[in-house]
Amino acid sequence: MQPQPIPGGCVSSFFTVNNLPMPERYDVWKDSIKCLFDVDADKAVREKDFTSSIESHLFGSLMLMEMKTRKQKWHRGYNQIAGNGLDHYGVGVFQQGAFTCEGGKGGTELKPNGLVIYDLTQPFEARTDDLHSLLWIFPRPLVEELLHCPEDHAMRFLGPGDPMVRILYDQLMSISQNVHSLNHQQSLDIGKTLSVMLANCLNTASGPRRETTHERQGIIKMVNMRRYFRQNLGSPDLNPRRAALDLGVSRSKLYNYFAPYGGVYNYIRDLRLKHAISLLNDPLRARYSIYQIALECGFSSDASFIRAFREKYDVTPGEVRNRAQVKEQHAINATGLVDKRYEDWLYGLT
Template sequence: MATNVAMDKKPARQTVPNAIFSLDVVKEKERYDLWRESIACIFEVDGDRALRRTSDFKAHVDANMFGPIMLARTWTQQQDWKRSPSIMARDGMDHYMIQLFEHGQMQWEDGTGLRELPKGGLIVFDLAQAVKTRTNDFCNLSLIIPRTMMDGALKPQFDQHLRVLAKGEPMVKLLRDHMLSLKSVSDRMSVRQAIEVAPATVGLAAACLNAAVDRENPHQGAGIALAQLTVIRRFIEANLSEPALSVDWIARHAGASRTKLYKLFDAFGGVGTYIRDRRLRRALLALVDETAQYRPIYDIALASGYTSDAAFSRAFRAKYGIAPRDIRGNQARLVDIGLPTDDKVDRRYERWLHHLSV
């Protein structure tokens, strides 16, 4: 009889992955530094000295994974935010991020001067582009979607970066309400339901962005350049193991002129710098992969486009300040190079951001 009961028992339902970064268990004097280190997975932040010294500094991230997309609620205090070319080269994220501010405000500058997000509106970030913003104390909700999921759905001639979507538009209201509802039911959804809702969420986001286009975009030229940059970045990523990868090699195989390549990658420090940083990032992730802890370092070097251990080790040490052979046995150093370690603070959202498209 007991056997039948056991056979009839249903397996526990898998819930939507949820990571909650909280500073509540961190010593007051260490809170700001830990927050700055953690959020560096996507932004450099800078708070004034009074904020850094306060014993009451707060920062909280509540993130959910819905299959290949991420929805996160963040609340913290007044800060400056920057996504620079060096960060983009380091993390390689190629995502759109749509934000709504539930409380607080954000400001930034563009060619027209200082701008402020209208209350109740949405703003779109292209994480493959640089940005500087400033916020006061706020709580916002961020929907993060890999660019590949939006390919073919968006009108490609328009640059989406820092587009402001006014709250009065019907499609904007639909997307805003959907984001809020999705977060509110996330703790009751199954993994299967989350995976099934992801395409609908992406479709709604694309429809909202397309419907909001009602006049010629003044940044159309920038949008075309961004599309070219995106294509070349994907080409480079697919060929990182090719030792001959260089400006000339890319120009021959990707149909882009040297002049164009230099212009597209100027903000990244040049094509060579971008290739080196992406190769070393790939090697870093391979070295800390627990499932490949016995993989020879020489194999990792080859897969990252290096033809010798010596050249790879020199480049890796110059970039990260540690030898490749030491990275596996020195967990404390992982924090220094931007990868979280396992401790009392849940920092999984950092890895999730970098692996949405995997």
């Protein structure tokens, strides 16, 4: 299927293995979807009547994927997180098929007309029946600063009993039905609106409560602190003492704010490692040495960078770089039968 451009609006693509010989279908699907998830299916599912398709729409800063496939297990681990560097939130809407995750927040099974939230920087395991689902991809900058606890929503189930969830669900369904008609400005406006609605759902996910002025001030301070650390990430002398001074808070107060993240040092390290993943997978930096990457991320040496990276992701920066360099960077595979442009679109979201 050829792209369907709307002037200044969305572009669409259609990935399917359904036109391939049956013995090839599952392997082609598994190889393509690994940009998001590792998958596994029973032998009977893989070898008999396996089907899979993804219709993708890229508009504004958002991406919508309409997925139809067979019963499978889904997994995203630290090795894969390090390998592809995707730093997005996802919102799943299931029109058909059960979705279960033992480590889910707010439950273990998605309820009809509910939503499931993915954080592609965190690992998870889940199971689905034969499914028809919509997956909305939000670049992290669109949502993160609107959230009270941006790291606390991987595999979060949002139930239809919450009116904000019902409203967001209806909006997502309506937009998916009208995606081809949106122009560029409408796409941008919708991205901002949906980001606010999603943040509101997540910020009250544990139950509605009345915020005091003191609590609201604390939230605003936390947003400013996270922004400060991102802006100063490459500085090698970024530390709690300097941060407290620049932010105008006491060191003890700073430590209290970041205690849920394992402390200030741990928070800074994780931010630097996430940034390193994006640099290691960036073709424009393919000639950068590991030492240059380390310095750009604020590490004092390549040795300390490699040690921290291996500790977090169980692979070395060099291994991630090598995978990125051998990865095929084309949209449609050599047979010309499978449209894989959605993979490149995922990496280009900002």
